[in-house]
Amino acid sequence: MTQTITANRLENLWDDAKAASMNESEKLLYRSNLLGSDKRVTNYGGGNTSAKVMExxxxxxxxxxxxxxxxxxGDIGSMKMDGFATLYMDRLRALKGKYRGVEHEDEMVGYLPHCTFALNPRAASIDTPLHAYVPRKHVDHVHSDAIIAIAASVNSRELTAEIFGDEIGWLPWKKPGYELGLWLEKFATENPQAKGCVLESHGLFTWADDARDCYLTTLDIINKAAAWLEAKTADAAPFGGVKRPTLEPTQRREVAARLMPVIRGLISKERHKVGHFDDQPAVLEFTCSQMLETLAPLGTSCPDHFLRTKIRPLVVDFDPANPDLDKTIEGLADAVAAYRDDYAAYYDRCKHDDSPAMRDPNAVVYLVPGVGMITFALDKATARISGEFYVNAINVMRGASSVSTYQGLPEQEAFDIEYWLLEEAKLQRMPKPKSLAGRVALVTGGAGGIGAATAERFLREGACVMLADIDADALKEVHEGFAARHGRDVVRSVQMNVTDEHQVTGAYAAMAVEFGGIDILVSNAGIASSAPVEETSLALWNKNMDILSTGYFLVSREAFRNFRVQDIGGSVIFVASKNGLAASPNASAYCTAKAAEIHLARCLALEGAGAGIRVNVVNPDAVLRGSRIWEGDWLDQRASTYGTDKEGLEEMYRQRSMLKRSVLPEDIAEGAYFFASDLSAKSTGNILNVDAGNVQAFTR
Incomplete structure (x- = not known):
């Protein structure tokens, strides 16, 4: 049984008691989930597992x-039973009669559906032959950093033999597909003593005739490689030693907060992208090393790494020893343009007559010396995962360069994987992006009824949302609810008082680091007060003005600053009130502040139009359910004003409306979504009343 040798070794997590009641396919899922739970074994979506089962x-x-x-x-760490394709083995063996040679191997994928068992709708992957033809019942294919460090060395064959002897074989680089499946079959047949095989620049295959034995073999081989690497590199300085200093954590985030909106704006002209920042030790070690400039241009070796991180990263011109961030920012536009030109040249050099059109030429990975790594993608999860893949690549480069010479994939091989027609077909099958995909929204008052409903609406449409609220407990509860429903990648929260200039700028900086910038501001934080004018204290008046006027100014001003840095437009939505247009008794401070909000929005619409920044207003009325401003004194005061009780107030408001309907937080959220989305792309300076009809609030 495999045991934990050190903190860096993989531990045997197999539970015999749990596995005892499982059938063979269930053991396969159990084994897969165990392997995929540790990124030292394989990265998200990487690798695959199989079992040959009698059914x-x-x-x-x-x-x-x-x-x-x-x-x-699929992803072996999180997949369920429905994540497996099932195919008749006799039909897979019969496919050998259809194979016309390596020039035609892509056509073999088209035959796989004819091998489907039990009408399983799960599509088989291109790696299916690699599992089918190995003459063992159980096969694991993983992308361990320790193994790929060996596989990506120029003398990987010799290193594999030195570490594993005849226990593990070696095959030269070959693009995954049918031919490689035949190579694996031949090796396993001719070397019955072997427990697996290292694929050059790719990863590890292991096999056995028992699910548990296969799992343990995979762990043992990875641990043996890790132990060998540790012993060989114990006295070596990683990446040739340190060349640059590392900034302090606060400084690193400050630099990232300045850089990310600029980069985001430069690369989001066609489609909005979301960013991710990573300053873990492995990243800092690489970006501060002597070998950064020589290794980074080589790109990654493993196909899974490459598909997620592109041909190579962009190294940002920043010197942490003599930081001049303004100079770095000034040079970003030229650096991004140069990367695009270089990518286009790579495409032109390597393309075939039937290659798909060139895709987005912008970098995915941005390395900032002394600061960390920034990644951008069309959604937050992909940006994060791309960063994780590049960390795997860093670990591979560290190991390979310490024991040998690291080599990335040859350029043509890299291109042939990136623009593989089968890969293009997979991309074409992806669902259409949601309407707010790639957009980032800040919602103030995000823990209240209207704020939470608006955030929920945005999240359902694919946006990333930063919730801001002064109430820490309510904010935490709402945040956790969203994370449980929509995933932790897409929601963040920050405690913020909209009247505190420092907290407002801090919130935007946090949002820049977490998501890369901002596209949508929903200014919704609010209070409500009720008192006859002669009983309205200066403190009460100022409190309304501070929150409902000054607060809206502060969050809008900071949004405009970020919008202009990005230069890709933006949308500001003020949640004002019917009271901003129609006076109400005993609420002069509140009504006046709300009127100021509306006029501020008009002013901002004028200022922002030239930069594609739209500013619009949603005017609610009498949103009682879920709204915290209706808790406590305000509810009592309004009930007293209208001569009713708490229970009768909602009915009174409903009957007062022209449509005789209650207005709910979700109704306001729908109005905010309309102004945030491209549905209103030609609207700015507008007011949308969501009040069930109130003639006093008509805008004309």
Whole structure:
């Protein structure tokens, strides 16, 4: 049984008692989830697992040998049973008669659906032959950093033999596909003592005839490689030693907060992108090292790494020893343009007659010496995962360069994977982006009824949301609810008082680091007060003005500053009130402040139009349910003003409206979504009343 040798070793997590009641396909899922739970074994979405299982044919009732293998696009760490493709082994073997040679191997993918067992809708991946033809019941394919460090060394064959002897074999680089499956079959057949094989520049295959044995073999081989690397590199300075200093954590985030909106604006002209920042020790070690300039241009080796991180990263011109951030920012436009030109030249050098059109030429990975790594993608999860893949690549480069010479994929091989027609077909099958995909929104008063409903609406449409609220407890509760429903990648929160200039700028800086910038501001934080004018204290008057006027000014001013840095437009939505247009008794401070909000929005619409910044207003009325401003004194005061009680106030408001309907937080959220989305792309300076009809609030 494999045991934990040091903190860096993989531990055997297999539970015999748990596995005892499982059938073979369930053991496969159990093994897969265990392997995929540790990024030292394989990265998200990387690798695949399989088992050859005897099943009852649903048509004949006879026993049939069936290959269970991870389907296309899955992740072994989080997949369920429906993530496996199932195929008849006799039909997979029959495919050999259809194979016309390596020039035609892509056509073999088209035959895989004809091998499907039990009408399973899960598409089989291009790696299916690599599992099908290995003459063992259980096969694991993983992308361990320790193994790929060996596989990506120029003398990987010799290193593999030195570490594993004849226990693990070696095959030269070959693009995944049918031919590689035949290579693996030949190796395993001719070397029956072997427990697996290292694929040059790619990863590890291991096999056994028992699920548990296969799992333990995978762990043992990775641990053996890790132990060998540690012993060989114990006295070596990683990446040739330190060349640049590392900034302090606060400084690193400050630099990232300045850089990320600029980069985001430069690369989001066609489609909005979301950013991720990573300053973990492995990243800092690499970006501050002697070998950064020589290794970074080589790109990654493993195909999974490469597909997520592009041909190479962009190294930002920043000197942490003599930081001049303004100079760095001034040079970003030229650096991004140069990267795009270089990528276009790479495409032109390597393209084939039938290659898909050139895709987005912008970098995915941005390395900032002394600061960390920034990644951008069309959504937050992909940006984060791309960063994780590049950390894997860093670990590989560290190991390979310490024991040998690191080599990335040859340029043409890299291109042929990136622009593989099968990969293009997979991209074309992806669902259409949601309407707010790639957009980042700040919602003030985000823990209240209207704020939370608006955030929920945005999240459902694919936006990333930063919730801001002064109430820390309510903010935490709402944040956790969103994270549980929509995933932790897409929601962040910050405690913020909209009247505190320092807190407002801090919130925008935090949002820049977490998501890369901002596209939508929903200014919604509010209070409500009720008192006859002669009983309205100066403090009460100022409190309304501070929150509802000055607060809206501060968050809008900072939004405008960020919008102009990005130069990709933006949308500001003020949640004002019917009271900003129609006076109400005993609420002069509140009504006046709300009127100021509306006029501020008009002014901002004038100022922002030339930069594509739209500013609009949603005017609610009498939103009682879920709204915290209706808690406590305000509710009592308004009930007293209208001569009713708490229970009768909502009915009174409903009957007062022209449509005789209650207005809910979700109704206001729908108005905010309209102004945030491209549905209103030609609207600015507008007011949308969501009040069930109030003639006094008509804007004309």
């Amino acid at each position: 009852t044919d649903p048509l004949t009732g006879d026993q049939a040998e069936v290959l269970w293998v991870k389907g296309s696009g």
